[in-house]
Amino acid sequence: MPDYHPQQLDRKWQQRWTAARAFEVAADPSRPKYYCLEMFAYPSGHAHVGHVRNYIIGDVMARMKRMRGYNVLHPFGWDAFGLPAENAAIKSGIHPEASTRGNIAHMKGQLQRLGISYAWERELATCDPEYYKWNQWLFIRMFERGLAYRRRSSVNWCPSCQTVLANEQVVDGGCWRCGTPVETRELEQWFFRITAYADELLDSTTALTAWPEKVLTMQRNWIGRSEGARVKFAVEGDPATSIEVFTTRIDTIFGSTFVLLGPEHPLVAKFAERSVDPEGFRKQAQAFRLQDRAARISGDIEKQGFDTGVRAINPFTGEPVPIWVANFVLGEYGTGAVMAVPAHDQRDFEFARKFGLPIRVVITPDGKPASAAAMTEAADAYGILVDSGQYSGLPSEAAQKQMAADAATRGIGEGTIQFRLKDWGISRQRYWGTPIPMIYCDTDGIVPVPDDQLPVVLPAVKEFTGRGSSPLAQVPEFVNVKCPTCGRPARRETDTMDTFVDSSWYFYRFADPRNGKQPFDPAAVKYWLPVDFYSGGVEHAILHLIYSRFFARVFRDLGYVEHSEPFTQLLTQGMVLKDGAVMSKSKGNVVDPDAMLQKYGADALRLYVMFVAPPEKEVEWTDAGLEGSFRFLARVWRLVDHWDETIAGGGIQDPGSCTSLNTAEKALRRKTHDTIRRVTTDIEQHQHLNTAVSAMMELVNELYAFSEHTVTGVPSRRLDEDVEHAGQVERSETICVVREAVEALIRMLAPFAPHTAEELWESLGHDDGLAAATWPVFDPEVARADEIVVPVQINGKVRSRLTVPADASETDLERRALEDSVVAGYIEGKTIKKVVVAKGRLVSIVVG
């Protein structure tokens, strides 16, 4: 065999795989399926080692499962719409379509050179009309069911460019192009009613047993359920008006000495009219609203507020309490109004102290009334109610239930559940996205584009200025249409969809990517879905995954899928750092996989990235480590080179039928099967791909040591020397066990280093290729040792070791340990207090 030249192997085998369509699959109900998916890629231009790590993880899983006999779907595609391509168009004039297609072509080449086993015939790009047509189709289905709706919402606005800015285009509060401070504007926008599924999305996180706890926690935080009550406060002197507040602590209501409105609250405008200085009132409220947006970016702001001059009636005490407007009360959360309980809420406390509002303690640990005079911060809020009328003396929890029930009886409130999760705003005033398929008619209102007119294709736009209204609004042929209902002139919606819409269901499309009649054939999805193994960056832990879970339920309720959770197992892979930082072009610390491929070949890179750390962990990139993996592969290469003729020429029967093995041969077989067991469970059950590689390295070390002992006349340490071996191996049993070990090794190596493994497999005389090769089978009989070494602890220290038959009983072990001369020396003259035999593998003796 020639020396190890991985670059040639990469080319040779990649061509063969493509020619053989080795990774293309079709649904086959007679075989178990495995859907292995990595989060598809945004075609930014170049894949760096960080991206590539994810694809290699998935590829190891896919290749291993294939060898285990599964029908494996392992597709790839492109999350091709998005702002960066449009920004590039504004800056350089290259049309987003052109730059995107170019980037896709380049990145696809990179992935192919890595030997990732994708079913490329299923490739899709979200900017294909054949794909985004189904975004539009689904949007209309959601509109029909009230899951897509329109309302006013605020956007970032650059007054200089006269255009809407995405959050990413706001840099330090200014426009990314001209630096002009960004303003807030209210526009009519489209929303998806994800909140309709808030409860279900939260509750079913418990069913996601194969997801990282971290991700589930993030999702739960994001949905943010809190149980509480809504309570109405009447407005003094205005019987028609009331203020509804949301509170999680209705039991503290006797301590509510004022009410706070967020600046966005509808009553603010009304109270302004009533005030002595309506103009000043409105200005202050407006100032708070603008402040609120800025606070998102800058962090905390000082608590501010002003008195509306109007009072509300606390429905439990009957007392009038002042109504203030406060900058820290959020319009979007709850009812946009809160009952302030300064004695038991830190924010309210600070506010009350600042503006001299009364503080009343209504809960104490011992149930004895207390004064607020000496308090420097809000008091612990769980205990016994005091100064709370008929509820005094009740513990907090009991009071909560009682008071919510009483409020309901009196018709002034009810127990309720509040979510932090908001509806998903999907309108983007951008070009490079899916057009929203809606038409505005003066007669018929909002009319969906009829299904038979889908897709609404993105019109060609030549110039991207980044100024003025959305690019689509500047194309009259696009905007002006006839109303599908009445035929009169009407206007198209010119917003496009958030790109998260594209990525929320692409995993279904892979099951049936060329379907022109429906988003996918439910039968195909029924076979392939849910995704068995999904891997990607933790940065998608919240939005992408929650939107996908939402879409799965929408498709379910439309009757297209039967499951609710689209991803059975989730792996969030850690980032690859260089010089302690995430790789990025701007930092100039990008490790280009192509350079590594040229130097070491795909397999060394793949192996190194898998070996360096567990997949979930962040890793620091080092070139030295990569060289180590290359050395390992070359070591395997030399090992096989040393044995290949012996094995191929040996005419050896099935390893299972090799009998009368000597000690060394038995040990090697044991190691082989122990390694099979470890590698299999490490990959399949734990995705500990790093320890799987370690185990294979151990087997190789063992094989080197074995070769040294066994092969007569060969300078043991120089396996690379060209020596005729076949005649020198006297025992056919030796060839038998070596063959078993080497073949198992090559097969297990195949998911990690497929090119090298294919070549080595072929060199052993196999012409089936690893695509046909199966995963080695673990034989527990072989792995079981005849004898085991049992440590004997005396008072916690290992003092002796016994070699005993593997099937020795615990009683035998105890007897043998006490008979052992070394042990006897330690226990002589002392009394034995206790003897413990653990797992048949250890004896512990306590003496004193």
Add this chain to the structure above:
RNA sequence: GCCGGGGUGGCGAAACUGGCAGACGCACAGGACUUAAAAUCCUGGGUCCCGAAAGGGACGUGCGGGUUCGAUCCCCGCCCCCGGCACCA
């Protein structure tokens, strides 16, 4: 503040159900081969102490306690790091 995940050699890490801590690799050191180097192969190493050596002893998984014959692992109390959420009422 709340929630989640961590803390093990010079470095990346391993340790399955509470049972020989540090597998495997990187870097390093020594040796073999070589005129030499590279490559390759072999060997070594947690720390400290005793010993010429073989060997022996003590300590050791962030800190302090506890449970246990036995704790990196379980419990209690801290410290630190990473990630998420956060004037969410």
